[in-house]
Amino acid sequence: MNAELPLGLLLGLLALLIACSAFFSGSETGMMSINRYRLSHKAKQGDKASMRISHLLKRPDRLLGVILIGNNFVNNLAAALATVIAIHFLGESLGPFVATLILTIVVLIFAEVTPKTLAALHPERFARPASYALKPLLTLLYPLVWLVNLVSNFLLRLMGARPDEGRPDSLTSEELRTVVNEAGNLIPSRHQAMLLSILDLEKITVDDIMIPRQEVVGIDLEQDLDKILVQLRYSQHTRIPVYKGDMNNVVGILHLRGALRLMAAPNPSKGMLVQETREPYFIPESTPLQTQLLNFQKEKRRIGIVVDEYGDVQGLVTLEDILEEIVGEFTTDVPQQQEDIQPQQDGSWLIDASATLREVNKQLQWELPTHGPKTLNGLILEHLESIPDGNVCLRFGPYIIETLEVKENLIKAVRCWAVTPSKKKRLGRF
Template identity: 65%
Template sequence: MSDDTPLGLMFTLLILLIALSAFFSSSETGMMSINRYRLSHQSKAGDKGAKRVMKLLGRPDRLIGVILIGNNFVNNLAASIATIIAIHVFGEVSGPAISTAVLTLVVLIFAEVTPKTLAAVKPERIAFPASIILEPLLKILYPLVWLVNGISNGLLRLIGIKDVSGGASSLTRDELRTVVHEAGSLIPRRHQSMLISILDLENVTVNDIMVPRHEVVGLDLEEPLETLLSEIRSSQHTRLPVFKGDINNIIGILHLRNAARFLSRSEVTKASIVQEAREPYFIPESTPLHTQLLNFQQQKRRIGIVVDEYGDIQGLATLEDILEEIVGEFTTDVSGTHQDIQLQNDGSYVIEGTANIREVNKVLGWQMPTDGPKTLNGLILEQLESFPDATACLQIGTTRMEILDVKDNLITAARCWQATVRRPLREEP
């Protein structure tokens, strides 16, 4: 560019170069800031802009190469034109210094901070239109991009980085949990809770959600036939374990739908009950819930007998128990569903010693430890390290407890409340 070039033309060209610099700066930030998972979804849905951006991001080294080549070219050319203009206006002595100071400020505001901030806030609005220009520009400048990337990738290999492809990295379970939490109003709170529960299935075992053996309702064949028939007719459960004398001597699982076959007969025998019972399905107590959910599906089962490492029966688990871990209780009536948790007038709760700690935490929103004993009785005994009197009081975390009754070395009931709830340890007379 000669000294005879009109200043108006040089100013116009300088403004155009600053605009191009802003384009390249915003394109770089927009491309790198775009949500890869939303982009992948849009691409699979057929969005042409998303497909172009996905293709460019497949080789980020080439994308960054063409953007920086263009950005550095227009910035250097702008610096040269600004220097010529400054020399024309301010002279050869002070012109270069003034042009450097002014152009730095202009580029910083109009070609760097402002466009990059906009691209960071609205990456899709910038990246999709920019891809229309960057895609053919990459083809035109490919030899130069190839040369620059070859040297750059060689330096990266020297420090141990061999793969420069832009494949989307997988999310860990904890990262996915964070994504769900941060989704906000995009995912309803109820759905967020369900998704988090699914992610947590791997951390929960069958032993955590099973019905303990002393609470299992079943048919003992040593009882009179009339008693068995009465229990079948009045049962609130659709499936009943059938055993002889002790649940460790389990024979099968009777579905009450099949019970109609012998109940309609004039003569019913215990043998007919056994005949309709299906062979039991056993589950190791340490089986994670996500594995057991799949096992139930593969085995076409809805109920399983939980056994320990010695084969002794510890309780039973059902498909409904696992589903409740995901969707929550099928009823919100705590008094009706959790009879072992009773709300008192003073805001405390009387909880049975056999109550499952995880269930208490879920129902009341508490944070009692679940990595040790499974029941309230076990948790209190572990804390006290001895069998207490019925009047003992203690605090575990933020939960305060007053033991109400001890029977046969078992804490049968305790009054519990949170430390933030003010109430006397003993009821006033």
């Protein structure tokens, strides 16, 4: 019995050391795998465990130092005990070999793979309780940890690393896009789409969403006053650009409040109309939407005239246009307005050629090239390098575009469809 008691204690101690090894292994994976952003959020809310984990993670070299020191100590001690036990049963010739073989399998399964896998699946469940032991252990072993880190950090600096800087928690816009896409049910689909649209603002410029010059509804001061008053009376727009003879000669922006005062005046005149206008606000066509949204806020404006590098007016953009890029369309300027993209029974789409390529890609989930022309009309004309005399059919990758109406040097309407794999053989001539 006396001979069995020390052996039983050794076996119990060996099991305890393997459990400690599993603790250190799981703690290492749990600490390094924990969601830093959720952790930061909980720490800001005053959660003590999250604050403690955040403090430990500020210096990952020290945290890893104390974990690995503890892990190596218990593993080496376990190896020594296993050798003693094996020698007791098998002798000095075979005991060390068998002990090494069995302990390697046991440690690999119970102290490495299993706890690390579990910690990787549930890092917070491991990290929170582990932090209670690791923080005082770091204080207790700090001289040894400091010495190990001193040598280790010196070697890291020779390789260009700075362990004292910690791990950066910032995200690039593309990384943030991935986070939003992979959020799943944690973010409602509607909110997810809005967040992605906000991230897209920096990639989209004003000329991508502007109302083209030929579609801008404005007031020409060279028209008769009676025609101008009729136009104001039936206007569908709150703010209207006022120009003289040509859109390049913009005088100002007229708000309908000013138009009401003008029409209520006993003797309205064009001079009174000009007095009611506000100085025009010009926008370079290459301005990113993110910047322009801030500029609208700064300038207290809701509408701007888009100009090119030569100062010629290219179109018009409003605050509403930018907001619709984020939340989607929520108004229509003209009640009888028809959709630019209309589905057909044969699976094709009837599209107004003035529709922007971004709008087509967004609504149909297509990938028409957007690095050049902004509209379908521009894409077709660039490809043909001339204005077609009649209707033509073109192919852009997996997409077929057939012109239906060419008028006034513009392509007015087209029919489009995506080529399915079964159709590619039949449409090989395009």
